Amino acid sequence: MRILVADKLADDGLEYLKQSGVAFDVKVGLKEDELASAVGGYDALIVRSGAKVTAKVLENPGQLKAIARAGVGVDNIDLPAATAKGILVLNTAEASTLSTAEHALALMLSLARKIPQAHASLRSGELDWKARGKYQGTQLAGKTLGVVGLGRIGRTVASRALAMEMTVLGYDPYFTGPSALDGRVKLLRDFDGFLSQLDVITFHVPGGEGTRHLLNRQRLFGKCRPNLLVVNDARGEVVDEYALADALREKKIAGAAIDVYAKEPPPRDHPLFGLENVVVTPHLGASTDEAQTAVAVEACKAIVAYLTSGEIRGAVNAGGIRLDLPPDEAPFAQLARRAGAMLAALFDGGVKTVTLRVHGPRTQKLAGTLLRLATVELLRPHLEMPVNVINVEYHARSRGIELVQISEASPPSGLVGDVLELRADGPNGESHRIVGTAYADLLPRVVRVDGYSMDMVPEGHMVLIVNKDMPGVIGTVGTTFGDAQVNIADMVISRTANPDGTTTAFMILKTDSEPPTSLLNRLAARPNILRVRAVALPPRGASA
Incomplete structure (x- = not known):
């Protein structure tokens, strides 16, 4: 058993490998061709963000079984290529939770108390001591904080804000309960109504079309309190940066603290950089000594656990679940994915139950995989970390979403052969259903959407x-x-x-x-x- 470490890791991570008795080599700075030539001789690969694990690198993976990313993002790993080769990809998302949450809180406190501005004025010698009252801030205790996204980081921020005697409200369409953190965080379903109650808002959601410009011009100018403080430590595109700058100039809101940007690095003339009531940092959310050590150690632990016992921690791709199905079964996997994506587009609110009914021998044999494939696409736009057939059940369960699988001998009236029915129900009565099959041409087909009949290749x-x-x-x-x-x-x-x-x-x-x-x-x-x-x-x- 051999492991290749292709990026610089914290010493504690390498020490864990030594103590585990695993043979490993550290080869930092390998070019694509060099990495492609090397990986086949190892059972596992550990990287950070420097090594690029492309499709070419994985073209002939040899004995490579797993790749661990010491960190959260896996943009430097070609996930489809890894999945196609049956290679498990892991990350260490939870290892940086505390550091990222602390950074969001630090931004919030710095913004509320105008610490960066006061610091710069005093250090520069320009401060008029008698006029230092211009840096008078606002107390956070007693204020209402809105947490958008109640995943790991959002819940951590919320728990610490509660300890600071703030009132905390939550918004997460895919967290279906009425409250979180044992009832201490009330969940609201209407974002505009949620926004209108806040003194501070902090974002902890993934990027993508589902969250792009969630805080947009219309809301900044029409729904926010004038004392609102905006904190974005999640993804740059979640907030419309230009609208935010305009709202700050026109005093529609009181301030903003930003760590992430729609384009990184941001341009020097970014509209937020010249504003007095703004705190900015260069994407430092997880940049602490402890977090960097933790992600390295956790990546090493995850790889050793998988290679020695088959235990899977932090999976971000399909791993051991077989997706290279024979030609007569593959269309049903395609159909499940596409039906899930269509349901995601149709739904306005959160999902409480996902039900898959299967009819016929092929769909019944694949039922577990089909349900997971569909649920992945249904939830993908709304989760802050990568979701796949391995971890989708965990993410659904943690948000109170029930996954139901039903096998029935006879197909729905008017249909024959293998049929799958995917239905999603929300907590407020919203419900959508897609029925599909595959004919002799082996193309996935949707034959019903809600009460509408059709015959269409999605x-x-x-x-x-x-x-x-x-x-x-x-x-x-x-x-x-x-x-x-x-x-x-x-x-x-x-x-x-x-x-x-x-x-x-x-x-x-x-x-x-x-x-x-x-x-x-x-x-x-x-x-x-x-x-x-x-x-x-x-x-x-x-x-x-």
């Missing part, structure tokens, strides 16, 4: 539209897309009768390019359009 860029079944709506939709220079490649239309005698239609449009947000917003504002959602799926023929 693929590429798609726009889902619910509308009143009225004359002119299809023309309006087509004109709106045409005006935006977005070509409609395919269209599926279905309709269903409502109890009041009216009918509602459901359109799925496939487009040749990604529809911009401005197009979707214009479409949603058109008469008789009830809902508009976009989803991006793999193209036809892709294995995902």
